[in-house]
Amino acid sequence: MEVTRRQFLKVSGTAAAATTLYGIGFREVAHGTYRRFRLHYAHEVTTICPFCSVGCGIICHVREGQVVNTEGDPDHPINEGALCSKGSSLLNMAYVYDEKGKPVPNPSRVTQVLYRRPGGADWETVDWDWALRTIAARIKKTRDDTFITQNSQGVPVNRTPAIAWLGSAMCNNEENYLFHKMTRSLGLVNIDHCARL
Amino acid sequence: MHPLWTTAFQETWDDCRRRYVDFKPVGERLKELHCQARQWDQSESLLQEDHLKTPVIARQFPDYFKRVILPVFSQNEATALALDEFAEAMDQWHLEDPGVETRIPQWLQQLQQQAMHLCKPIQPDFVTLIVSLSLAHLYRSIPAAKPETPAGATQSGVCPVCGLPPHFAALVETEGYRQMECWLCGEHWPFTRLECPYCGEHHPEKLGYFTVEKMEVCRIHFCHSCQAYLKVFDTRSLALKDPCLWVMHLATLICDDLAAAEGYHPGSEMEWHQWMVME
Amino acid sequence: MKKSILIDTSKCMACRACQVACKQWNQLPADETTFTGTYENPPRVSPVTWMRITFQEEETDQGVKWFFGNQRCMHCTEAACEIVCPVGAIHHTDAGTVDIDFNKCIGCNYCAANCPFKVISFDRKTDLPTKCTFCYDRLANGYQPACANACPTGAITFGDRGDLINRGSRKVMSLQEQGNSRATLYGLDELSGTGMLFILEDVPTHYYLPENPVVSLQARLWSLLFRPLRIFVVLAMGLGLWSNYQKSTQLKRRIIQQEHRKPGADESAG
C-alpha cells in the first residue's frame, strides 16, 4: 500500500539514500526483536466498478472491516488493471481526505434512517424497525384502498395502480429480482427505472 | 562434521552439472539435502543479526557475500582461503568469464575439506542459505544452464523450468500483475493475484495478507486452507530498474520469521527463520 | 544520474487523474473555482495547484483540433530562477531537479518574476515561492512521482533522461511519418535541456509553452552585477530583515524547513 506523505516526513528527509534497502525501511527493523512490530492484517476482495457499464475489475484492500485502498484488477481481461479517473477515485466515495491528509468517512453520506413528517421542515432520525413497520403499513393501506380484483369484462386483474416503483440500475441482479418479485406479489403495475429515464 | 554433508552435496553438484536441461531432480535433491540439514543439533547461531545491517545492493551479492559470510567463516584462516577463492569466482561471474564454471567446483571441494575443521557447527539453515544462494546465483549467471520456459505454462503454481514451488513474487508494471520468481533458477512466470499458488484456493475469505509496519513493500500472502504463505513485494512504486527479489527477500527475513510465529509455513518449504535471533 | 518525466500529449485524454493525484500526495486543498469559459480548471498554477491540465481549442483547415497540455515547473538545467536568486536559495539536486531551500529564501519573489514558463507562484500567507517539486521527497526514497504513478493511459512516464529521450524521439519520428510535420520533442534543447520532456503534436504555444524560452538579458545582467557584491548584499539585507524574520515568519519557516530540508539520514517508511 502506498504510504501517505505524513509517514514519510516524520521519518525521512530529502538526502538521497545511498542504497535501495533504506528505501524499504530495513535498518530500524533489524534492531528490535520481532515482538514490537505491529502486524496489519488485510485481505483483498474483487468488485466491479459501479460507474459505467464497461465492467472494470477493481481490487479492494480491506483492513478491520474498512476499505483502505482500491486499485485496478490486473488479471481482469477487460481493463487489465487500468481505471479511468472516476474508477480510481472510487475510494473517495467512502473516504475523503481532510487537510492533514487523514482519510475521514465522507460526511455527505446518509448513515441513519431519516423520516420527514408531513409538512415538516427537516429530517428526524428513526430506527429501522419503526421505519419498516410504518412503510409496510402505508403500502398495505394504499394497496387495500385501491386494489382492483376484476376488470369490467370479469377478467381477474389483481392490480393496484396507486403505487409506483422505481427499481434501479445501481443495484445488483439479485436485488432487482427481489424488487420484481415484491412488486408482482403486491400487484403493482407502475414499475420503471432509469433505463427508460 | 556430519559425513552426509559431503556426499549429498557432491551428488547434487554433479547432478546439476550433468543434466542442466532437466532440473526437476536437482530441485528434489536439494530439498532432501535441506531437510537432512535440519535434523542436526542446533546450537547458537553463527550469524548475529547485525550482520544484516550492512545494506545489500542488487547485483552486488558477491560484495555482500564477502562482507557478511566471509567474516563468519574467517575464524579459521583455512576456510578463509577457500572463501576468498569463492568470492573471487563470484566476481568473475559478473564478468561472464567462460572459465568460471570449472573454478567453482574446485572451491566447493576445498570448502568441503575445510568444513571438516570448522570449530563451530554451522546452523542447518545457514547451510541452506549458502547452498541455495550459490546454486541460484550459478543458474542465473550461466544462461545456457536454463532451458526456455515451456509454452503455455502460465497459470502453474510451480516453476515451469525446475518444478519448485516459489517463495516470493513481485507486483510489476503500473497495473500490478503478480510475477512469481523461482528462488532457485530465477524463472519469472505470471500468476493471478487472488489465488493461492500452492493449493489453488481462490475464495477471497480464505485468502489474506499481512504487512509489518514500516515495511509495507513486503506482503505475506497466506491461505487458510493450506496454511502456506508467499512473500509478495510491491515493487511498482519503487523506481528501481529491475529489483533483485533475492536481495529483498534477505532484507525482509523478519517477515518469514513473523509468518512462522503466526503459524504459517512457507509454501516452498525453504525454512529460513531458525537462524534469526529469537528472544 | 539525471531523472526526467516524459509527457506524451498524443496519448493524453485529459481525464485529469494526475491533477487529483498531485493534490492527494501533497495534501493541497481544492481551489475555490468557478466556470471561466473553458473546461480548464483551476484556471492558473497557484500556491495550492502545482500542476494542471490545459485545454486549447484551435480552428484549423482540417476542422477543429483540441490540444491537452500539462503546465508545471520544467526543472530547467539553465534555470532562470536559480540565476536570478540573490541569496542562492535555489539549487539543482543530484537527480537534476530544481529545489528551493526555504531557509535561505528571503521572499524577494525575483524567481517568480523571471521564470520564462510563469509556473512559480508566490504564497502570500507564508511569503515563500511554491512550485512543483518533481516529488523530490518521493524520489529520495525510491518512489516515482505521484502524477506518473496515476496516469491511466501511460501518457506521463518517469525514468532516466537518456531512456526517455530515445523513447520520445522514436515516437516523434513515427508521428512525423504519419504526416504530422509539426510534431516535436520539446525540452530536449530548450534552456540546454529541461527536466520535463514533452511530445507535442503542434506548435508549443497551443500547449501554453513558450516558443524558445530563454533566460532574459536583465536576469543575466542582474546576477553578473550583483554576484561579486553578493556577500555584501546578503549581509545588508540579512541584517535588515533579521528582526522581521524573528517576528512574523519564525514558526512558519520551521515547519516548512522540517518538511523540505531535513536529510533522510535514517529509515523511512517503504
Added chain:
Amino acid sequence: MTNHWIDYQHSDVMMNIGLNTAENHPVSMKWIQKAKDRGGKLICVDPRFTRTAAMSDLYVPIRPGTNLAFLNGMIQYALENDLVHHEYLINYTNAAYLVNEAYHFEDGMFSGARLMDDGIGGEKVVYDRTTWSYQSDEAGQVLSDETLEDPRCVYQLMKQHFRRYDLQTVSEIIGCPLETLQACAALFCSTGKPEKAGNIMYAMGITQFTHGAENVRAIAILQAILGNMGRPGGGVNAQRGQSNVQGSTDMAMLYHIIPGYMPVPSESLHPTLEAYHATSPGGYWANRPKFMNSLLKAFWGEHATPGNDYAYDYLPKIDKERSHIATSKYMGDGEIKGMVCWADNPAVGGPTAARKRKNSAKLDWLVSVDIFENETATFWKEPGVNPEEIDTEVFLLPAALHMERDGSISNSGRWIQWRYAAGTPPGDCHSDLWIVDRLFRAVRDAYQVDGGVFPDPILKMNWDYGEDASSARVAMEINGYDTRTGELLTSFAQLQDDGSTAAGCWIYAGYYANEEEPACQRRIRETEGVGNHPEWAYAWPINRRILYNRCSADPAGNSWNPDLPLFQWNGSGWNRYDVPDFNAALLPEESARNAFIMTGEGRARLFSNGMVEGPFPEHYEPWESPLANRVSSVQFNPCSTVWYPDDRADYASGAFPLVATTYRLSEHYQTGMMTRNMPWLVETMPELFVEISPTLAADHGLVSGDQVVVSSQRGEFQAPVCVTPRVKSFQAGGKTIEMVGILWHWGYAGLSKGPVTNDVAPSIGDANTTIPEYKAFLCQIRKVV
C-alpha cells in the same frame, strides 16, 4: 450488445454514433486503440466535436434528431453501389422473401394506418400490421426469389424505399458537408466485403428520440446487409450507461415485461394462461410456456400447481401504458398515492423535472433508498418551495455502497460478474437486498396479522432467504432448479412447462449452477482464442459471448475471415471458440437455414412487423424541430403518444429558434449525486455550463463565462455559457440552425449545487419504448444583463 468490449479489437471500421466513448466509457478506448493499431478506422458521428472526435479518424457533424436520415443514407449508399454482402444477404436475411401484395408505402405512411384514441384524450396512428407479411403458398411455405429480381421481394422494396435518401438530400437534412458524408459512407460500407468486419457502437444519442427504436432498427439493417452481424469485430453494440442497467433490464424493472423479456400479462390480450401461451411467437420463443411456468413456480413454489394455472392470476394484469412519463402524469392526476424509489433521482434525471417535483407533492408517502441525500427525496427542501404546503411523508433509507455488498451485475457485454462485499457499511446502512427482504417480510407480517384485500399472492410467495438475506440463495433461485430434487439447472434447455422446474429468469440459467464454484465467479483468462475469455465469469444466454455466431461462417461452414475463425467446419464437427447460437449437431447447410434462432423465419428481418411505426425505418423530424420533414409530409412520428400537447413549442412562432441537446461530462456521473460530493472532482468541473458556437455568441453579444437564461416551452434555468468552436451551426434545409449543448449533472442537493436543467426537456417518448426525447428540442437563450 451482440458482441462485447474485448471484441472491439477485431473491428476494421468502427462507427461511434450517438455516443461519447472517450468521456463516458474511457477504458473501452483501450480496445478501440488496439483495433486502430491494427489499421482499424474510427468514425465519430456527433453534433459536437467531443474528446472521442479528437481521437477519431473521421468526424461527421450531424444536426440533433436526424440520425435516422444519416443511417438510411448509409443503407441507400450500400444498396445503390452494390456493396452489400450477397451470400450473407440471401442465406441469413429475409431479403429474398416476397412481401404481401397489399403492403404499400407513400408519403411517409405505410399500409394499414388507423387513427385511434391514445387513452389520454388524444389521437395517434396505430397500424394494422396484417399487410406487413410475406406471400406464402397454400401449404404456408413462404415464397422467395433467390435472384432478388422480383419487384415484391424485400430487397427490391428496400431499394425503392431508401431511394429518397441519396447522400445529397441526406447532407442537406443533417447539415453536414457532402464530401464528409461520402467519405464516411465509402469507409463504413467497405466492411461489406466478406473478410471485413464493421462495428456500430451507439448509446443515448441514438435511443433518446421519438424515433429512437427505429434508429436502432436502421443500425441493425445496415449491419445485416453489410454482413457484420454475429462475427468477431462486428455486431450492434449498445454501450449502456450504468453498471447494472443491463442486469436491471434483464430482471425486468420495466412495466411492460417480466424477467427474461417475456411480456407482462395484459388484461385484453392474455386473460388466461392458455391465451398467454397461445401468443408465443415463433422460433426459440415457442418454448415460452416452459419459461413462464418455471417463473411462476419460482414465484409461488408449491402453491403454483397445474390446477390453478400455476397461480397465473396472482400476477397483476396491465391495462394501459404505465411508463415513467405516464406514471408521473398519473401522479399529477392524483391516481398514485405512494412511490418507492431505489437509488433513482427522477427529480433531476426525469424529463420536465420541475413538473415531476410538483407532482411528487401529491403523493401521500415516498420511500427513497440512496447513499446520499438526493433531490428526489428532498423535493420539499427545494429553494422557493414552502415545506408546510407539502404533506407527503418521506422516508430516506441509508444504503450501503456498491463495494460494500455482494451480488452479481451484468455489464454491456452480458457478462454476469460477481462482486464480493469489501468491508462493512457504516452506521445504519444496509445493502438493498437486506432492505427489500426486511420490507417484504414486514408487509407479509402486516397481512398475516390484519388480513387485507386478496393477500394470497403475498402470503403464498416463495420468499425465504435466511435471517439476513443471502444473495447466493437468491442467485440459485434465479438460476433455476428442479422442483423435485432441488438440483440446480445448467441451461434453459432443461426447463419444462409441467411444473417440474422453477427458474426466476430463464436467460440467466446456468450462471449460478453450483454452490461452491458458481460460473459467474470464475476468474480464468483464456490462453488462446479470439479474446472471448469463455471461462471468465458467465455471459447470458448459456455463456454465449457473440450472438448469432452461425453467421460468422458461410453456409458451407468456412469462416468468412480465415485468419479470425470463430466457427470453422472441419468435415465432421465445428472448431469453435464460442458457445454455438445454432444446432451444432446439424450439417452446416441445415444449420445455416436457422441462423437467427429467435425469429420465426430463422433469418434476420430486414422487413419486420415488430415495430409500431413500420416495417422499414422512415425518417421523421423530432417533436420540436426547426425544419419541415424533407422526405415526406409527415412531420413527426405519428405513432408516438403525445402526453402534454400544449408542451410543444411551435418553431414558426420564432420564440424558440435554437436546437438544444443534453449530454454528460467524464468528470461527473448521471445526476451527479455521487461525483458532486467529491471535492477534487468538483474542483475540475465546479459549475454547470451550456456550450454554444462562436456565431451564436456573436449574435447575442456573449463572451465565454457570461450568464444566460436558457428557456423552452416548459421551463428555464440560468447558467454560464462556454463559447467554443467545437460547437458549430448547421447549414440544413436552406437555413442556418444554431445548437445549444446542455449538461444535466447538477441539482439543489450535494456539495456543488446548480439548477436542474432537465426542467426544459420535453415529456414526449419514443413510440415503442417511451424513452424521453432529451437529445433534440427547441429552446431560446437570452443574456442576463
